[in-house]
Amino acid sequence: MRIGFPISPEGPGGVRTWVKIFSDYCIAKGDAVSYSISDPVDVFITLANLSSLSKLKEHKERGAKIIHRMDGIFFKYLYDDQNYIKKFNQEIRDSIEIADLVIYQSDFSKKITSFLFDGKDIPGVIIYNGADPNIFKQEGSILSRPDNKxxxxxxxxxxxxxxxxxxxxxxxxxxxxxxxxxxxxxxxxxxxxxxxxxxxxxxxxxxxxxxxxxxxxxxxxxxxxxxxxxxxxxxxxxxxxxxxxxxxxxxxxxxxxxxxxxxxxxxxxxxxxxxxxxxxxxxxxxxxxxxxxxxxxxxxxxxxxxxxxxxxxQLFLQEEMCGKYYEQINTLMNT
Structure with a gap:
């Protein structure tokens, strides 16, 4: 199976971190991955407003399944130019409408998605993020700091x-x-x-x-x-x-x-x-x-x-998070 993402895992931000974590998991499972919007894939996972509707349609026409991983919407306070907000939110809406499956990061994420659809509930699966306890652990080095503060x-x-x-x-x-x-x-x-x-x-x-x-x-x-x-x-x-x-x-x-x-x-x-x-x-x-x-x-x-x-x-384990996403992909591919 070949799984596509619209963005490289290199660089700052939570989106790239997630792409890195899950793409590594898929590779370990024996799957191929792509970080290009244009490469032919079996499943394409899009995030935020990172994929144009025309490119998503191309994937659909080639028979690929589309998953939209939903974080949040662009709130009006994020930019002075409200035309940006409308454009970005429309791109998210387009992506959700064409997707075969929407995966939400939280119940809050699911609730605010309805704002893009005039209050309509958009079905999907909630999968919380996770961290690797072998990396994020109590034991390990710390930076220099005062002991009395x-x-x-x-x-x-x-x-x-x-x-x-x-x-x-x-x-x-x-x-x-x-x-x-x-x-x-x-x-x-x-x-x-x-x-x-x-x-x-x-x-x-x-x-x-x-x-x-x-x-x-x-x-x-x-x-x-x-x-x-x-x-x-x-x-x-x-x-x-x-x-x-x-x-x-x-x-x-x-x-x-x-x-x-x-x-x-x-x-x-x-x-x-x-x-x-x-x-x-x-x-x-x-x-x-x-x-x-x-x-x-x-x-x-x-x-x-x-x-x-x-x-x-213990409710937010990286391995479990990846497993849940992978299970959803396999279910989607077999329907």
Whole structure:
């Protein structure tokens, strides 16, 4: 069997990470893979708006089965130019309409897909993301860090400039509210933009002790960063199924996030989420006081959450995730 993907696995971002993980799994099963939109394949797995309708039709005409792996839609707040949003969302809708199967990353992902179809439920299968416990594990090297401080780490491929600005400003607001806590410091890492990094520099908060937004953190280095931290602060709103959260669970690090998207769905009772004003039109307003309180509560009950995250991690195993996708492919090919 030959399985196609619309994007190379090389580079930053959760989409490429997933393509790398699942294509490696398929190769190990003895299948061939392609990272070209044009190569003839038996099954083509498309993601986001990465495949044009005309190319998908070509695959269908050659007899290929189409799977759309659904993450999320393009929310209006991601770009100033709303024509981009309409175009991208239409491309996702076209891809779903032509697909033989839709696989959702979470229940939230399934719910927001209905927004593209005037509230109509689009049938599909929910398969959560997973991490490799042999890579994302508690044991291993850590980075240099102070022994007398608690490290709150925010690390991501920060997305569009507007998303990056929103995320970093909220992190800085939390850090500012905790500036009197001499035992807590914040690290902000990942790929963003010079303007976004400038916000951190201008804030000049004494408890933001490490930041670097000029270079993405390689996925293979993520376990070391997560192990070094005490808490992962996940600030991106309306994510379907965050790889970072799942990876932190496996490393055994508590997560504090926002009560939006699939975050609570993934965390369950293993982590705390802060109140937000839900919105898909504008960036959700974060209750910074509540978010600050959730960080402090997590530190107060740290041993409790350490146990919970280890238990929760077993629901998100990479091998099981790949197996479920592979099972869906084989079922599709035999119908």
């Amino acid at each position: 608690k490290i709150v780490l925010s690390i991501a491929y920060w997305g569009t400039p507007l998303m990056a600005d929103y995320s970093i400003k909220n992190i800085l607001a939390v850090a500012s509210s905790l500036r009197e806590r001499k035992d807590i410091e914040f690290w902000i890492l990942g790929a963003a933009y010079p303007k976004t990094e400038k916000f951190i520099h201008e804030a000049a908060l004494p408890n933001v002790t490490r930041y670097e937004l000029r270079n993405p953190v390689k996925h293979e280095n993520m376990p070391e960063y997560i192990r070094t931290a005490d808490i992962i602060l996940h600030i991106r709103p309306n994510e379907a199924c965050s790889n970072l959260i799942i990876e932190a669970l496996h490393v055994g690090k508590p997560v504090v996030g926002l009560d939006l998207g699939g975050t609570s769905e993934v965390l369950g009772d293993a982590g705390l989420t802060a109140q937000c004003v839900q919105s898909f039109e504008t960036f959700p307003e974060v209750n910074v006081k509540d978010l600050t309180g959730k960080i402090e509560k997590t530190l107060q009950e740290y041993d409790h959450y350490k146990v919970k995250v280890k238990e929760r991690a």
